[in-house]
Amino acid sequence: MADMERNGRPLSPHLQVYRWQMSMFSSILNRITGNALIAGGLLIVWWLVAAATSERYFNFVDWIATSWIGDLVLLGSVWALWYHALAGLRHLIWDTGRGLDIATANRLGWAALGGSVVLTAITALLA
Numbered sequence: 001m002a003d004m005e006r007n008g009r010p011l012s013p014h015l016q017v018y019r020w021q022m023s024m025f026s027s028i029l030n031r032i033t034g035n036a037l038i039a040g041g042l043l044i045v046w047w048l049v050a051a052a053t054s055e056r057y058f059n060f061v062d063w064i065a066t067s068w069i070g071d072l073v074l075l076g077s078v079w080a081l082w083y084h085a086l087a088g089l090r091h092l093i094w095d096t097g098r099g100l101d102i103a104t105a106n107r108l109g110w111a112a113l114g115g116s117v118v119l120t121a122i123t124a125l126l127a
Contacts (some may be wrong), residue, residue, distance in 0.1 A: 026090075033079075086119075
């Protein structure tokens with residue numbers, strides 16, 4: 001391997017080099033929400049398994065699922081689902097070759113974030 005001159009700079013760009021942008025934030029948030037959906041899914045599966053197991057076990061799991069922490073996990077899962085869906089639509093728009101300029105990409109990112117909050121509030125009010 002060739003001898004490289006080290007001058008204190010990183011070998012490749014990373015988060016300390018780049019200025020945060022909406023497309024960067026929305027990409028990271030899309031990955032986080034995709035993985036966070038697992039927590040809500042596991043809580044729902046646990047609740048369904050408990051319902052099939054016994055009344056005593058179901059009462060215990062139902063108590064957890066309907067407690068403030070369970071409500072918070074499920075509300076967060078609803079928001080994550082809405083955000084992930086809207087970010088997916090944004091990617092579908094990009095797949096057509098539209099919205100790739102910086103201004104439109106920023107607007108689509110903000111629209112996905114704002115839309116997910118509004119749709120979560122509507123879902124919470126209707127549920």
